[in-house]
Structure formats: structure tokens, C-alpha cells
Amino acid sequence: MNIKFLFLFTLCFSFFSCDKSNEIERPNVILIMSDDLGYEAIGINGAKEYSTPVLDSLAINGINFNNAYSQPLCTPSRVKIMTGKPNYINYEYFTYLNPNEKTFGNLFQDNGYKTTVVGKWQLNGVQYDLENNQDLNRPHKNGFDEYCLWWLRERGERFANPSIVQNGKELDKDIDDYGPDIFSDYIVDFIEENKDDPFFIYYPMALVHDPFRPTPYSDDWKNRNDRNKGNNEVYFPDYISYTDKIIGKISDALNKNNLDNTILIFIGDNGTDTQVVTLNNGKEIRGAKGSTIKHGSNVPMIVNWKKNIKNGFKSDALIDFTDFYATFEDILNVEKRESYGKSILPLLNNKDYDEREVLITYYNPMWGPNSAETKRGIYAQNKEYKLYKRGDFFKYSEDLYEESKILISNLTEKENEIYMILKKSLDTIPDLPKFNNNNWIEKGIEVRQSGKFSENWRLNTN
Numbered sequence: 001m002n003i004k005f006l007f008l009f010t011l012c013f014s015f016f017s018c019d020k021s022n023e024i025e026r027p028n029v030i031l032i033m034s035d036d037l038g039y040e041a042i043g044i045n046g047a048k049e050y051s052t053p054v055l056d057s058l059a060i061n062g063i064n065f066n067n068a069y070s071q072p073l074c075t076p077s078r079v080k081i082m083t084g085k086p087n088y089i090n091y092e093y094f095t096y097l098n099p100n101e102k103t104f105g106n107l108f109q110d111n112g113y114k115t116t117v118v119g120k121w122q123l124n125g126v127q128y129d130l131e132n133n134q135d136l137n138r139p140h141k142n143g144f145d146e147y148c149l150w151w152l153r154e155r156g157e158r159f160a161n162p163s164i165v166q167n168g169k170e171l172d173k174d175i176d177d178y179g180p181d182i183f184s185d186y187i188v189d190f191i192e193e194n195k196d197d198p199f200f201i202y203y204p205m206a207l208v209h210d211p212f213r214p215t216p217y218s219d220d221w222k223n224r225n226d227r228n229k230g231n232n233e234v235y236f237p238d239y240i241s242y243t244d245k246i247i248g249k250i251s252d253a254l255n256k257n258n259l260d261n262t263i264l265i266f267i268g269d270n271g272t273d274t275q276v277v278t279l280n281n282g283k284e285i286r287g288a289k290g291s292t293i294k295h296g297s298n299v300p301m302i303v304n305w306k307k308n309i310k311n312g313f314k315s316d317a318l319i320d321f322t323d324f325y326a327t328f329e330d331i332l333n334v335e336k337r338e339s340y341g342k343s344i345l346p347l348l349n350n351k352d353y354d355e356r357e358v359l360i361t362y363y364n365p366m367w368g369p370n371s372a373e374t375k376r377g378i379y380a381q382n383k384e385y386k387l388y389k390r391g392d393f394f395k396y397s398e399d400l401y402e403e404s405k406i407l408i409s410n411l412t413e414k415e416n417e418i419y420m421i422l423k424k425s426l427d428t429i430p431d432l433p434k435f436n437n438n439n440w441i442e443k444g445i446e447v448r449q450s451g452k453f454s455e456n457w458r459l460n461t462n
Contacts, residue, residue: 025261026113026198026331026332027198027261027262027263027305027307027308027331028198028199028200028201028259028261028262028263029108029113029199029200029201029262029263029265029328029331030187030200030201030203030250030254030262030263030264030265031104031200031201031202031203031265031267031324032203032205032247032250032264032265032266032267033081033202033203033204033205033266033267033268033269034205034207034208034243034266034267034268034269034300035074035120035204035205035206035207035208035209035268035269036074036208036209036210036268036269036270036271036272036273036287036289037208037243037268037269037272037299037300038268038270038271038272038278038285038287038288038289038295038296038298038299038300039066039068039268039295039298039299039300040272040278040280040285040295041208041240041268041272041276041278041280041287041300042055042056042240042300043055043056044056044059044060044064044302045064045066045280045300046280046281047240047278047279047280048279048281049237049278049279050237050240050241050278051237051240051241051244052240052241052243052244053244054244054245054247054248054251055243055244055247055266055300055302058247058251058264058266058302058304059302059304059312060312061304061306061309061312062264062302062303062304062305062309062312063302063303063304063309063312063313063314063315063347063348064301064302064312064313064314064315065300065301065302065303065314065315065317065319066314066315066316067298067315067316067317067318067319067383068267068298068299068300068301068319069297069298069299069318069319069320069321069359069361069381070267070268070269070270070297070299070321071087071270071297071321071361071363072270072271072288072289072290072291072292072296072297072363072365073094073270073289073290073363073365073367074122074209074269074270075091075094075095075096075122075123075367076091076363076364076365077269077270077321078097078122078123078204078269079091079097079101079123080321080322081104081269081321081322081324081325082097082101082103082104082105082142082202082325083097083101083102083103083104083325084104084322084324084325084326084329084338084339084340084341085101085322085339085340086322086340086360086362086429087362087363087364088362088364088429088430089340091364091366093125093128093366093367094127094365094366094367095122095123095124095125095126095127095128096123096124096125097123097142099135099138099141099142101142102143102338103142103143104143104200104202104324104325104328105117105139105142105143105144105200105202106142106143107143107325107328107329107332107334108143108200108328108332109143109144109145109200110143111332111334112198113197113198113199113200114145114190114194114197114198114199114200115143115144115145115146115199115200115201115202116144116145116146116147116148116186116187116190116199116200116201116202117139117142117144117146117147117149117201117202117203117204118147118148118149118183118186118187118190118201118202118203119148119149119150119183119203119204119205119206120149120150120151120158120204120205120206120209121138121139121147121149121150121151121152121204122151123138123142124138124152124153126151126152126153126154126155133153134153136152136153136165136168137168138152139152144202146167146190147165147166147167148164148165148166148167148182148183148186149164149165149166150162150163150164150165150179150206151163152165153165157179157228158179158206158209159178159179159180159206159211159213159215159227159228160175160176160177160178160179160213160227160228161173161174161175161177161227161228162177162178162179162182162206164179164182166186175224175227175228176224178215178216179206180205180206180207180215180242180243180246181216181246183203183205183206183246184246184249184250187201187203187250187253188249188250188253191250191253191254191257191259192253192257195257195259203250204269205243205246207239207242207243207246208236208239208240208243208272208273209273210231210233210273210275211230211231212230212231212232212233212234212235212236212239212275213227213228213229213230213231213232213235214226214227214235214238215235215238215239215241215242216242217238217241217242217245218235218238220235231275233273233275233276236273236276247266250264251264251304260306260307261305261306261307261308262305262306262307263303263304263305263331263348264303264304264305265301265302265303265324266300266301266302266303267299267300267301267302268299268300268301269299270289270290270296270297270299271287271288271289271290271291271295271296271297271298271299272287272288272289272295273287273289274286274287274288274289274290275287290365290375291375292361292363292375292377292379292388292402293396293400293401293402294396294400295400297361301319303344303348305348308348308349308350309348309350315347316383317344317347317353317355317356318355318356318357318358318359318381318382318383319344319359320341320342320356320359320360321341322339322340322341322342323339323341323342323343323344324341325338325339325341326339326340326341326342326343327341327343327344327345327348329343330343330345331345342356357382357421358380358381358382358421358422358425359380359381359382360378360379360380360381360425360426360429361377361378361379361380361381362378362429362430362432363376363377363378363379364376364432364433376432376435377389377390377432378390378426378429378431378432379426380422380423380425380426381396381422382418382421382422383397384396384397384398384418385397385415385418385419385422386402386422387419387422387423387426389426389429389431389432391408392405393405393406393408393415393419394406
């Protein structure tokens, strides 16, 4: 009897030990998204006048992606990356994410991870008189156990003397407090507190968005009365340096706690601000935020995973913002897949990765000057060519500003083949709604206040 009991005890102990071991082996995930940072604006990608030693090192020892594409504007990108769905499915209007949408926060939380969101929220619809736009529990509903956020309700300052809500309470701050430091300190503390459990951190940064003002690194920071005045792009290099410093602080916290089994992802949410001109490999590149040209949505993307990626490399794979949710589903091994994206986990695991041939962007910004008819667009692209649903065809790899349309009547055999592949993909995407610069605001308010939400409005096809 004692032998049987010992056998059963040993068997049970082995089972639970294995189960715990598997749980520990699940990687932590940190997704950091800089605000208004295009591909051209970090050192590893050719911006030698900006200082990004931490990001450069993470890229050299990880994977540096050349062809990662966001939406050209911030809220459309945030809705897309958080839900794994293209904008024609669930982007309703600027500064808003429907609270009924499942995010990657919910995904990780449902699978036993500790979760937090830190930085810029901008998703309660706070710019309009909408019901529940002051809901301080919205991040919890979207799957985050904790939060430390700017622009959860009223906008306020994001840098010096920031307006930040932390887990339902407004922080008491003054002109000597710097928002990015508050956010990064919160993340470091979260890592320390949860180092023994799998965790997910989503950090949509306040940097490097304007207004461009002194950072604590800047000589002008000593002028306390001027810290929240002006908007001068001369401080943009300081913003880049401070971003790199913050990434270093987070990376150091991982190293300190031996958390090598952490997937650290760094990306931008859209192209660089149009005020900024970057010298990249000897060429001047003006930021193209809000535009459908390459510089409007080609963003830096670095993935570092010390436990798994031993030899860093560059990747030319086309990456879409829906791919992050798909990758997280793959990491968590969930059965019911909800993302429209393509998991890059095989690439991270150095296994065969079947690259996508075509990437599609549905862009209806619904915000300010970027909402102009000429700014909108639906387009499909491979690594060289881009076709708009309206019919414009470009070899954007050589014609970066899309100034010379390719005549459809004069295509080469190769161009015709590419054209047909891109067109076939575009034919599966709904058209943009009829343009009306104000109607979308009125419609959004009407829908949210009535509580009614038609499928046509959801698909932006009415």
C-alpha cells in the first residue's frame, strides 16, 4: 500500500512539476510603441545624427525589420494593433476604441498573464461629447490589470507637469515631473513585482510626438518656466535620445532580474511628424505622418528575445499591424484564432516562415486635415509596387513620393502579373465610405449616444 501511495505521489508530483515548468517557460512580452516615429529616424536604420545606442544594440542582437507597416495615423494604428483587425472592421472614429472589442490585453489576461498598459491611451473618445468618455475603468475592460496613462480622460500635458491617471486616481505632479520618467518607472516597478509570473506590458509611449520641448537631457530644461512652452523641432533629437534612454532602463530591469525569456518589441505607430526632416544615409527625409506614401507608415520594428534569438539578423518580411495579435495567439497556443494577421513566431523561433506576398492598408483617418479626400486610400503593396483601389499604380520602391503613375495600358509582363495579384487582393476589401469631412463625427456621436451600432457602420460601407 505504501509503495502504491509513493508511486501515485511521485506521479502527481511529476505531473504538476512539468505543468509548472511549462508555465514558467512561457515568455514575457513587452510591446513598446513610440509615437510618431518613422523607420528613417533611428540610428540602426541610417539616422546617424540621432543617438540610439540601446535600440541599435537590441536590433543587432535581435531582428531588425525593414518592411513593417502601420496605419499612417495614431488612433487607426492603435485600434488595429490592439485587436488584430483591419480598420474597415472596427475603426469607428478618431480617439476611440469600442469597449466591446477584445484586445491583446484580454488575450494575455485570459491566458494567465499579469498585464499592464502604460503611456498614451487616447481611446475613450475624449475629444467628443460621447457617453462614458470619462470611464476610468476602460483599460481594465480591455484586459489590463493595471494602468498608468495620459489622455485617459481630459488631455492635459504629457511631458513636464503631466496629467496622468494611475489605476483610477489622478497623480499629483508639478513642473519638475516628466511624464516619460513616470511611465518608465512604473514599468520597472511592474517588472520587479511580477518577475516570478508571466507578464505582458503594453507601452504606447508619449515620445516622440510633438509638442517638441526640452527634456531633462536638454540644456533648456533648467528654465522651469519654459518647459511647457512652444513647439520647436530642434528638440526632436533630444526626444529620440530620451526614448533610447527609457528603452535602456526597461532592458536593464530585465537583465537585472535575469528575465532572458522576454520578447521585447519596439515599433513606431506611424510616420514621423511632418515638421521633422531627418538626414538618413546622406538624404533628407521629411516626416510623412498622415500620408499614404512609404514614409507615412513604414516604421521601425525591432524584436529582441535573449533566450531564443542568439544571432541577430535583418528581415525584409512584410509586417502588418494585425500580425502582432496573431503572434501573441501563437505564443499562447490558443485554439480559437481571432486575428486577421500572420504570426511571426516561426521567424522568432528560427523556423520556416512563409512570408506574405501582399500587404493591404485600409486608411480612412477621420481626423482633421488628414481626413481630406486626397489623404484617404485603400492600397495593396508588395516590396516594390503599390496599387490603390482607385486605380493608381506605382513602383514605390523607386518612386518614394509616388509622383509618376505607371500607365496601366503600358505594363510589362512582370508589372501586369504584379498588378493582377494586387488587384485581386484589393477586390476583397470594402470601399471607403462617401467622403464627408464632418458627417463621421456627427454619425459617431449619434451611434454612441443611441447605443445602436449597425453592421454597415462597423464596416464603413454605408
